[in-house]
Amino acid sequence: MIDAVRDVLLAPRCAGCAEPGAWFCLACRDSCEPVTQRGPIAVRAAGAHEGPLRAAVHRLKYGKEPALADDLGALVARVLAGDLATGIVIDAIVPVPLHRARALARGYDQASLLAGAIGRRTGLPVRTALRRIRQGTPQVELDRIARAKNVRAAFVAEAASLRGLRVALVDDVTTTGATLRDAAAAARAAGARSVCAYVVAVEE
Numbered sequence: 001m002i003d004a005v006r007d008v009l010l011a012p013r014c015a016g017c018a019e020p021g022a023w024f025c026l027a028c029r030d031s032c033e034p035v036t037q038r039g040p041i042a043v044r045a046a047g048a049h050e051g052p053l054r055a056a057v058h059r060l061k062y063g064k065e066p067a068l069a070d071d072l073g074a075l076v077a078r079v080l081a082g083d084l085a086t087g088i089v090i091d092a093i094v095p096v097p098l099h100r101a102r103a104l105a106r107g108y109d110q111a112s113l114l115a116g117a118i119g120r121r122t123g124l125p126v127r128t129a130l131r132r133i134r135q136g137t138p139q140v141e142l143d144r145i146a147r148a149k150n151v152r153a154a155f156v157a158e159a160a161s162l163r164g165l166r167v168a169l170v171d172d173v174t175t176t177g178a179t180l181r182d183a184a185a186a187a188r189a190a191g192a193r194s195v196c197a198y199v200v201a202v203e204e
């Protein structure tokens with residue numbers, strides 16, 4: 001079904017509470033309390049991975065509802081804008097991408113959609129600098145150069161593509177932080193001066 005037809009037939013319905021009118025309604029947005037996770041990199045989230053937010057993230061990932069990324073991105077943008085107002089400086093937003101094969105299977109890459117929504121609302125540029133080379137994908141499927149360079153790494157980035165930048169990684173959800181750590185390592189290898197992360201939800 002083409003998007004326009006689908007939009008008419010299926011008006012937005014909140015992924016958190018099923019109320020019609022929005023992909024993630026104001027009441028559900030207001031129920032989210034921002035969370036900070038300290039560790040190797042600082043992670044800020046729009047909320048804990050529970051309740052309506054958990055339902056919304058799940059729907060974004062598995063429900064084939066890319067439109068939800070705009071409302072969830074707005075939620076993250078509100079947290080990021082609040083941090084910028086306190087004097088924190090971010091030069092660029094960098095999505096933590098899915099492996100290409102997974103993004104193709106899903107039809108979209110939710111982290112890229114979130115990053116776009118956040119960039120539009122904060123005015124920060126989005127740099128799609130990272131490429132995921134490992135996500136349950138057998139090594140044999142990687143091209144030979146990537147395999148030789150990165151036997152263990154999950155992400156690669158072009159050398160110096162983030163040189164000197166204070167980078168905010170963007171992803172949908174983090175649990176152990178392992179993926180964000182891998183992505184941060186690739187960003188630093190590409191020259192990033194500092195790396196922090198913004199996610200929709202953090203699993204505590």
Ligand SMILES: [Zn+2]
Nearest residue numbers: 014017025028
């Ligand atoms: Zn709701």
